[in-house]
Amino acid sequence: QYAAFRTDLSVLLDQVGAGKESLSFMKRRIRRLAQQWAMAANRLDATLEQRWRDQKKILVHVGFLTEESGDVFSPKVLKGGPLGEMVQWADILTALHVLGHNLKISMSVKELFLGVPPGRGSCPLTGPLPFDLIYTDYHGMQQMKQHMGLSLKKHKCHIRVIDTFGTEPAYNHEEYATLHGYRTNWGYWNLNARQYMTMFPHTPDNSFMGFVSEELNETEKRSIQQNKVNNMAVVYGKEASMWKGKEGFLQILHRYMEVHGTVYYETQRPPEVPAFVKNHGLLPQHELQQLLRKAKLFIGFGFPYEGPAPLEAIANGCIFLQPKFHPPHSSLNHEFFRGKPTSREVSSQHPYAEQYIGNPHVMTVDYNNSLEFDSAIREIMRTKVEPYLPYEYTCEGMLERVHAYIQNQDFCALEPPFVPANFSRQLSGQSCVEACHSEGFICEPAHFRFINNKEALRGLKVQCEVVDSEVNHILPAFSEVRRECGLQQEPLLFSCAGHSPKYRRLCPCRDFRRGQVALCRDCL
Ligand code: UDP
Numbered sequence: 001q002y003a004a005f006r007t008d009l010s011v012l013l014d015q016v017g018a019g020k021e022s023l024s025f026m027k028r029r030i031r032r033l034a035q036q037w038a039m040a041a042n043r044l045d046a047t048l049e050q051r052w053r054d055q056k057k058i059l060v061h062v063g064f065l066t067e068e069s070g071d072v073f074s075p076k077v078l079k080g081g082p083l084g085e086m087v088q089w090a091d092i093l094t095a096l097h098v099l100g101h102n103l104k105i106s107m108s109v110k111e112l113f114l115g116v117p118p119g120r121g122s123c124p125l126t127g128p129l130p131f132d133l134i135y136t137d138y139h140g141m142q143q144m145k146q147h148m149g150l151s152l153k154k155h156k157c158h159i160r161v162i163d164t165f166g167t168e169p170a171y172n173h174e175e176y177a178t179l180h181g182y183r184t185n186w187g188y189w190n191l192n193a194r195q196y197m198t199m200f201p202h203t204p205d206n207s208f209m210g211f212v213s214e215e216l217n218e219t220e221k222r223s224i225q226q227n228k229v230n231n232m233a234v235v236y237g238k239e240a241s242m243w244k245g246k247e248g249f250l251q252i253l254h255r256y257m258e259v260h261g262t263v264y265y266e267t268q269r270p271p272e273v274p275a276f277v278k279n280h281g282l283l284p285q286h287e288l289q290q291l292l293r294k295a296k297l298f299i300g301f302g303f304p305y306e307g308p309a310p311l312e313a314i315a316n317g318c319i320f321l322q323p324k325f326h327p328p329h330s331s332l333n334h335e336f337f338r339g340k341p342t343s344r345e346v347s348s349q350h351p352y353a354e355q356y357i358g359n360p361h362v363m364t365v366d367y368n369n370s371l372e373f374d375s376a377i378r379e380i381m382r383t384k385v386e387p388y389l390p391y392e393y394t395c396e397g398m399l400e401r402v403h404a405y406i407q408n409q410d411f412c413a414l415e416p417p418f419v420p421a422n423f424s425r426q427l428s429g430q431s432c433v434e435a436c437h438s439e440g441f442i443c444e445p446a447h448f449r450f451i452n453n454k455e456a457l458r459g460l461k462v463q464c465e466v467v468d469s470e471v472n473h474i475l476p477a478f479s480e481v482r483r484e485c486g487l488q489q490e491p492l493l494f495s496c497a498g499h500s501p502k503y504r505r506l507c508p509c510r511d512f513r514r515g516q517v518a519l520c521r522d523c524l
Contacts, residue, residue: 002100133158157410237303443508470486479504
């Protein structure tokens with residue numbers, strides 16, 4: 001059946017259900033952005049020129065919102081708790097609905113398995129799978145494993161795991177992770193790493209799912225620029241603990257600017273928030289947008305990491321000022337990342353803003369140097385910027401990307417046919433993420449299998465005396481010391497992220513579309 005674009009969201013709103021703050025938050029968001037989604041759908045529809053799109057039967061099981069997982073998020077929606085995941089799920093649901101697919105939404109294990117005892121019985125997921133695709137998260141994976149037993153393995157290739165911070169191949173492969181110290185509480189599901197879908201394009205080993213931010217038309221852009229208050233700053237951090245120990249910076253900031261906050265409080269101002277700060281309390285999303293439209297500066301103090309809010313601020317014409325992390329934060333040195341299935345090094349509070357957006361919208365500075373901090377603030381007050389939103393975070397960008405994944409990514413087929421054009425090979429002591437990046441390309445894990453052979457290594461004029469085949473996430477690579485070439489024996493371990501000082505890696509790179517890094521130039 002053909003998937004026809006939908007611009008009416010009322011069926012979706014009914015499907016989301018009610019009775020919890022998290023669901024109300026998601027529904028408010030879906031309603032607020034409805035018109036924006038509809039316009040994007042019409043544009044993409046026109047671009048695709050009636051191309052055939054299969055309608056998929058899709059189960060969306062939101063594990064972290066189930067009672068069975070403890071649902072710690074819902075009670076905190078109005079109290080400054082994390083909202084990024086809810087923003088993303090609301091947008092994923094909307095994108096799938098707008099693209100015309102057939103959705104079943106589940107937010108409880110009971111609903112999903114109709115009360116069948118764990119591991120057996122005729123529940124909807126243990127017989128032949130009645131879905132083409134299942135979107136869930138790590139909690140949902142655990143729940144499905146408990147209830148489906150072995151049939152989970154059979155259906156695995158249909159699953160997509162929404163995974164904010166990403167899972168690198170070395171952590172995903174059960175045996176390898178166990179043997180080499182990459183085992184975490186989250187992972188080792190032995191999926192193709194591209195079945196994990198992230199909030200930002202961290203490593204191309206995973207698929208970049210993303211979310212959307214509010215878009216402005218030309219009139220709105222102009223009026224925002226006219227009404228900007230040059231000395232108005234909004235602090236990033238809706239929970240009082242995020243302000244702890246930041247008085248020094250706030251003092252400096254207050255020398256130049258009026259400081260606003262949106263910190264949740266019950267009856268009294270939280271002690272972490274100085275008296276000179278105008279605290280609005282936690283705001284509904286649309287009111288936060290209004291505040292950001294007036295403000296010149298949106299300032300982060302290091303936490304939360306990699307949330308949606310900086311993109312919203314930049315889209316509303318703010319400059320985002322954030323701390324550089326030196327050394328970078330990672331699972332090795334920071335509590336927050338400890339035990340997360342990635343060794344990614346986080347170079348600032350929001351590496352996407354730093355690396356993909358940058359000047360003049362984003363300034364990343366060393367906060368330990370108060371002169372640098374001080375002069376950054378003065379520079380921001382002088383700088384004029386236009387509201388900016390990367391295409392991949394617009395509704396059209398997200399629809400386009402999710403459409404491409406749904407129609408092309410097939411992890412059930414032996415050799416996935418999704419082969420974007422154009423690749424080059426690199427040798428490097430770095431990871432393939434960095435190696436490809438430095439050439440203006442992006443690492444494409446699907447292409448490792450084309451370069452995992454002697455001929456490819458020879459083509460690079462590497463003098464290897466021995467060619468070995470091993471299970472090691474750094475391979476294919478060349479060891480200069482040992483003059484040995486290593487080929488990868490386990491396709492699940494092809495990794496863009498892996499690096500080791502002992503190896504020069506062989507990397508498959510591809511081109512990408514500006515503003516849509518998930519897709520290569522000619523692959524829509
Ligand atoms: N947000 C809000 N009211 C506020 C502050 C933030 O609705 O007073 C929303 C904001 O619009 C953003 C979401 O909270 O979409 C998530 O923000 P953040 O970047 O802080 O990420 P989190 O840590 O919550 O995942």
